[in-house]
Amino acid sequence: MILGAIEAGGTKFVCAIGNERGEVLERVSFPTTTPEETMKKVVDFFNGKEIISMGVGSFGPIDPNKHSPTYGYITTTPKPYWGNYNILGELKKHFKVPMEFDTDVNGAALGELKWGAAKGLSSALYITVGTGIGAGAVVEGEMINGLLHPEMGHIYVRRHPEDTYEGSCPYHGDCLEGLAAGPAIEARWGIKGDMLPVDHEAWDMEAYYLAQALVNYILILSPEKIIMGGGVMKQQQLFPKIRDYVQEILKSYIAKEELASKIDEYILYPELGDNAGICGALALALTALNN
């Protein structure tokens, strides 16, 4: 059973074939340039591969609503050339297999649920903290869509009392992404995050912001597991700080051991590591097959 997977990122595309056990058998990646150029490479990779279905986890915003005339489009992205681009339509011209299309982060949540840190559960939240902040979630086995899809990176959190940085989100200024994504860290401290010492005060502030977001996600979505990936989360010193702040902010309001003695197993780095995204797309391919 050969499945096709595409992790369509704003910076790079990853294409892979894999199987129903979440194993990646072959992969390729290349920078995201124009749709014409990029999609040609995608088509070239899959040509002749005999895939039986395809999953696409994409940067957004996208239209994931199967009943909508623009289903399968990347919609209002500010990324040049990609606004209102029918990515799924382009793929369907070349490959006559069932396809599933969702956000990269909804896919990653599904992948971790199938094969990773949330295996066996019925809900999980996946958040990536990198150039931007995005999160997706699976609830009762279903990915969250609805009016659009989650855009959890843009929620508002309270400002740290010592933070004077105005925020970098072009829409909202100091929303979560504006305060805590990689570019905000660099702009605030004048140096890239991965050049900062692990005991720098930046990480405490970062944990404070991310923990507030997690508390809101917990209170609103009640996920059984929270998985945190992306470039910034490679700073492993963040995890204990985030867990401590989550407990401090929630104040034992939710009486579950996952938020008390077992919090180390509740807020985690992706078990699929750097494969979380592409395995997410593989999980979407499996969904396409089952639908």
Add this chain to the structure above:
Amino acid sequence: MILGAIEAGGTKFVCAIGNERGEVLERVSFPTTTPEETMKKVVDFFNGKEIISMGVGSFGPIDPNKHSPTYGYITTTPKPYWGNYNILGELKKHFKVPMEFDTDVNGAALGELKWGAAKGLSSALYITVGTGIGAGAVVEGEMINGLLHPEMGHIYVRRHPEDTYEGSCPYHGDCLEGLAAGPAIEARWGIKGDMLPVDHEAWDMEAYYLAQALVNYILILSPEKIIMGGGVMKQQQLFPKIRDYVQEILKSYIAKEELASKIDEYILYPELGDNAGICGALALALTALNN
């Protein structure tokens, strides 16, 4: 087809029988006292009524996890006598029909989806603003449970710059419930909300807090409709203010007409009005039948 419905509130219980069209045929309500006294009245009401299933929408926190040993319990409530009370177990002693148990607000979201303002959609969020603030949601046709169930009333929002009130939540101080539930309005202004003039500045501040919460719910859950009920929301002047603030805070980030020209139909008072809660329990009874 006669369905049994119980809206188990912390202040009063409502019991009703109704049908699969959401019509309430007979109802009774009484104050919530001890479990013994209260449940006896519940049992007396349903005895001899020939119901074919029963739905229970309860105040919380509850355990809605069917695989848990304490499924059907009201768990860590501070309400005297009701902590760790097996409400579903008590009902099962008396009535041998399929039962469904969830939070009152998850039930209300389901009821509005079946028969009310969100009819025909696959997702909706219901928030009640009264003595406390609670919210429930249906996503892809399923009520949200998971680690526990949503406790959306306790998320944190940013403080209004002119608000000096410290907040009334016994757990979190100035979380949303602590700043915007009925008791907070009364404590801040020294007078009950329904005695304040409709043009009092209190309503602008109230709208500011509720709108922030709605923005977070939209970004995290992406519901197709938001329904706002409860005593405080009887102040109809709040609705236009809340809609304006939601647009101001989101800054057109989500390009959907529901959040632009059609926001009057997106954020609404319950179509089922004061019946939202009991109809929610009726919807749960229907779910029990279908499972």
